[in-house]
Amino acid sequence: MTIVDTRTPNPKYFIKGATGDWEMVLGLEVHAQVTSESKLFSGSSTEFGQPPNNNVSFVDAAMPGMLPVINEECVRQAVRTGLGLKAQINKRSIFDRKNYFYPDLPQGYQISQFQDPIVGEGKIYLDMGEEGEVEIGVERLHLEQDAGKSIHDQHPNMSFVDLNRSGVALMEIVSKPDLRCSDEAKAYINKLRTILRYLGTCDGNMEQGSMRADINVSVRRPGGEFGTRCEIKNVNSVRFAGQAIEFEARRQIDILEDGGEIDQETRLFDPKTGETRSMRSKEEAHDYRYFPCPDLLPLEFDDAFIEELAKDLPELPDEKRARFINDFGLTAYDASVLVADRESATYYEAVANGRDGKLAANWVINELFGRLNKEDVAVVDSPVSAKQLGGIVDLISKGDISGKIAKDLFEIVWTEGGDPAAIVEERGMKQVTDTGAIEKIVDEIIAGNPDQVAKAQDNPKLVGWFVGQVMKASQGKANPQAVNEILKAKLGL
Amino acid sequence: MSVDADTVKRIGRLARIKIEDGDVDKLKDELNTILDFVEQLSEVNVEGVEAMTSVAPMALRRREDAVTDGGYPDKIVANSPISEDNFFMVPKVVE
Numbered sequence: 160m161t162i163v164d165t166r167t168p169n170p171k172y173f174i175k176g177a178t179g180d181w182e183m184v185l186g187l188e189v190h191a192q193v194t195s196e197s198k199l200f201s202g203s204s205t206e207f208g209q210p211p212n213n214n215v216s217f218v219d220a221a222m223p224g225m226l227p228v229i230n231e232e233c234v235r236q237a238v239r240t241g242l243g244l245k246a247q248i249n250k251r252s253i254f255d256r257k258n259y260f261y262p263d264l265p266q267g268y269q270i271s272q273f274q275d276p277i278v279g280e281g282k283i284y285l286d287m288g289e290e291g292e293v294e295i296g297v298e299r300l301h302l303e304q305d306a307g308k309s310i311h312d313q314h315p316n317m318s319f320v321d322l323n324r325s326g327v328a329l330m331e332i333v334s335k336p337d338l339r340c341s342d343e344a345k346a347y348i349n350k351l352r353t354i355l356r357y358l359g360t361c362d363g364n365m366e367q368g369s370m371r372a373d374i375n376v377s378v379r380r381p382g383g384e385f386g387t388r389c390e391i392k393n394v395n396s397v398r399f400a401g402q403a404i405e406f407e408a409r410r411q412i413d414i415l416e417d418g419g420e421i422d423q424e425t426r427l428f429d430p431k432t433g434e435t436r437s438m439r440s441k442e443e444a445h446d447y448r449y450f451p452c453p454d455l456l457p458l459e460f461d462d463a464f465i466e467e468l469a470k471d472l473p474e475l476p477d478e479k480r481a482r483f484i485n486d487f488g489l490t491a492y493d494a495s496v497l498v499a500d501r502e503s504a505t506y507y508e509a510v511a512n513g514r515d516g517k518l519a520a521n522w523v524i525n526e527l528f529g530r531l532n533k534e535d536v537a538v539v540d541s542p543v544s545a546k547q548l549g550g551i552v553d554l555i556s557k558g559d560i561s562g563k564i565a566k567d568l569f570e571i572v573w574t575e576g577g578d579p580a581a582i583v584e585e586r587g588m589k590q591v592t593d594t595g596a597i598e599k600i601v602d603e604i605i606a607g608n609p610d611q612v613a614k615a616q617d618n619p620k621l622v623g624w625f626v627g628q629v630m631k632a633s634q635g636k637a638n639p640q641a642v643n644e645i646l647k648a649k650l651g652l
Numbered sequence: 653m654s655v656d657a658d659t660v661k662r663i664g665r666l667a668r669i670k671i672e673d674g675d676v677d678k679l680k681d682e683l684n685t686i687l688d689f690v691e692q693l694s695e696v697n698v699e700g701v702e703a704m705t706s707v708a709p710m711a712l713r714r715r716e717d718a719v720t721d722g723g724y725p726d727k728i729v730a731n732s733p734i735s736e737d738n739f740f741m742v743p744k745v746v747e
Contacts, residue, residue, distance in 0.1 A: 197720070201721055202722070203723075204723075215725065217728075218721070219722075230714070231714040261745070311744065311745075317743065317744055318742050322740075446666055457712065459712065
């Protein structure tokens with residue numbers, strides 16, 4: 160395969176070495192568990208956290224004579240994902256056997272797709288803040304079986320094998336080597352996760368192992384020839400991915416600068432030490448002797464099958480983000496935060512519809528998300544519903560309450576619930592916009608503080624002191640804008 | 653196409669089959685005889701002929717996504733030489 164370098168070296172990403180600058184080249188293989196009830200080639204359950212070997216059929220345990228029958232929903236999920244990645248869908252794909260020995264692989268081979276995957280080239284766009292938008296190529300997506308799980312720490316000289324995962328459908332999504340720093344790799348994993356979750360094709364739960372990444376790392380002189388790569392296996396969190404990449408790139412640079420060579424090999428990341436270590440030698444690891452699986456015919460479908468799936472695809476994060484920027488006048492940053500997951504976007508839209516989109520975004524992002532994060536509550540479980548938050552935004556927009564009072568109101572709705580408008584009415588939280596009432600307070604304060612008046616007339620910035628006094632006297636209910644105007648007029652500023 | 657002694661040993665290692673040094677030559681000859689036999693196929697002109705994937709003109713059978721199997725861990729581990737709590741137990745494999 161010829162590798163095309165699609166990127167222009169960015170000095171911000173360079174790594175300083177003793178002999179000059181270096182640049183990382185990264186490619187990711189993400190294994191995403193397909194959301195389905197049953198396994199790829201058998202009718203046993205995919206449910207997480209079941210007792211050992213409970214979700215196992217004779218097919219999954221590779222008993223003699225058992226034959227695989229493909230799960231149609233897994234095919235649909237792979238096609239949906241391909242469509243979501245704007246990728247080429249291959250109407251004919253082939254299953255191959257990837258042969259290797261391991262106790263948690265009872266077949267002695269993994270059914271996978273080698274030369275003819277179900278999905279071909281696609282792309283993922285990353286929003287890298289100041290660096291702008293970065294396009295990362297997707298090389299391919301193929302369907303394959305997961306292996307079982309080995310547990311090594313239960314017994315001094317035995318390993319325990321649980322085949323519950325054996326045969327669960329995975330999508331392996333392979334990026335092109337287009338990533339150039341750990342931040343991009345992290346953004347790529349996050350974005351891919353967001354897309355999969357929007358599509359409902361993978362739950363993206365990295366803690367439960369529904370998404371794992373193999374990371375290919377190499378270093379080179381900026382813009383130079385590609386170096387030899389090492390593959391870091393099974394990284395199961397975004398943070399670990401960042402740590403593993405940083406460690407591995409530095410390790411390779413140190414070897415090269417000492418005049419050494421990089422061995423192409425598979426490495427493991429140890430979260431405890433933050434280091435990667437060699438796992439197994441290359442020739443053993445990569446001699447998989449692929450050949451077409453004689454138990455399965457080619458997987459074929461027509462355009463109608465694809466169109467049917469395309470028709471029901473949800474709005475994806477990139478499109479939603481563009482629409483939020485256009486329709487609600489949001490900044491790119493706010494829009495990105497809001498579309499990061501589908502539930503947040505849905506919540507925001509419910510608040511923003513028919514209201515001031517920017518004001519709604521401020522309240523959703525700063526107040527609601529801030530509070531949800533602090534209390535570790537998911538947006539779908541928010542004690543303040545979108546309707547209630549919409550009600551608060553309405554009261555602010557109408558000038559019934561100030562921003563400050565609105566925060567108190569938010570607190571009340573969060574802890575006690577209730578209709579925001581009714582609460583404001585019942586508890587007398589309405590803002591005083593009646594200029595006569597405000598003027599009366601202002602007059603009293605001016606009369607009672609001649610020294611401050613003189614100072615403020617010398618230094619107009621001190622008007623803030625008066626604003627504070629008026630707000631205090633009105634228990635925060637005076638309209639700040641009206642207070643400012645009246646004060647300035649009365650103090651002759 | 654033919655195999656040499658090193659390839660024979662490597663194939664053995666990949667398949668986890670122990671091959672004694674004394675057996676390598678014999679196996680090499682056997683494998684080469686098989687390969688020579690299969691090699692006859694290259695005499696056939698297959699220009700423009702698509703690879704045959706099935707002897708019957710049929711499409712890949714698919715099934716609905718429903719849980720119809722599993723739930724019998726005791727049967728799954730029944731033939732395991734050693735098991736505990738329905739886990740298979742194997743000699744420690746850790747890298």
